[in-house]
Amino acid sequence: MEEKLFNLFEECKSELKNIGIDVYDEKKYGKIDIKLSKRKAKRYGCCRQENPDIKTLYRKNRKIYYKKFNMHHIEISKWVMDLNDDIIKNTIMHELIHCMPECNNHGKVFKQYEKYINERLGYSISTLGNKKQDYENSNLVYDENEERERDKYKVICESCNYTFFRKRMMKSFTRKYRCGKCGGKFKIYEIFLDKD
Numbered sequence: 718m719e720e721k722l723f724n725l726f727e728e729c730k731s732e733l734k735n736i737g738i739d740v741y742d743e744k745k746y747g748k749i750d751i752k753l754s755k756r757k758a759k760r761y762g763c764c765r766q767e768n769p770d771i772k773t774l775y776r777k778n779r780k781i782y783y784k785k786f787n788m789h790h791i792e793i794s795k796w797v798m799d800l801n802d803d804i805i806k807n808t809i810m811h812e813l814i815h816c817m818p819e820c821n822n823h824g825k826v827f828k829q830y831e832k833y834i835n836e837r838l839g840y841s842i843s844t845l846g847n848k849k850q851d852y853e854n855s856n857l858v859y860d861e862n863e864e865r866e867r868d869k870y871k872v873i874c875e876s877c878n879y880t881f882f883r884k885r886m887m888k889s890f891t892r893k894y895r896c897g898k899c900g901g902k903f904k905i906y907e908i909f910l911d912k913d
Contacts, residue, residue: 718798719753722809725802726751726791729809736837738830740813747787749816751809754792761808761846762793764815773818789816800855810834811842823897844897845879871908876901882908 730740730749740746747768754762766786773784791812797805814834819826823844831842852859868882874896887893891903 718795722751722753722793722798722805725806726809729806729813732838733810733813733834736834738817738834740816743787746816746818747785747789749789749791749813751791751793751812753798754794757796758794759848760794761797762791762812764812764821765790765792766815766821783821785818786816786821791816799857800851804851804855807840807842808846810838810840811844814842869908871906872903873906874899874901875904 733740740749747766747770766789768787769783770785770787771783775782775784791809793805793808793812797808811831814820814827814830817826817830820830827844831844834840835842849859867884870883870886871880872883872886872890873880877896877899879896879898886905891905894903895901896903
């Protein structure tokens with residue numbers, strides 16, 4: 718499984734190099750490694766940055782931000798490896814975009830890279846994944862009940878009704894986050910399961 722992940726990772730990096738994004742250049746993008754996530758997670762993957770480039774420091778609203786990091790650790794969830802290779806590569810590409818300068822969130826620059834890669838390489842990278850659809854596209858059975866078993870909160874966008882679930886929720890969630898599809902505000906509902 719890890720060998721397959723590494724091979725797909727190398728394919729993605731090579732494809733990016735062919736369209737002018739040379740992620741092999743550690744001076745420009747930093748060092749990038751990839752591994753399977755050790756914990757069971759709902760998310761497809763994540764990119765953790767460390768060793769910020771001090772020269773790219775800037776302040777906004779009394780907080781310190783960095784445009785570039787010198788080290789990126791990409792983790793892909795194990796369940797993603799059961800999906801079709803094109804879905805795995807979409808996930809890897811999404812995380813590689815987070816390694817680009819000014820892309821450690823899903824903001825304007827991230828979306829520009831996303832659009833460029835989708836157009837040039839035929840990917841369908843997005844900020845949000847659809848686990849049910851990806852399972853169906855991979856001819857796998859998606860058990861929604863198993864997914865909901867541990868969840869304690871249901872989160873719904875007030876504008877577009879996009880719905881997702883969480884087992885933990887921070888108090889400031891509705892203040893800090895907006896819908897990735899439409900930018901709307903979230904409403905949180907606590908789930909009460911019947912215990913027979």
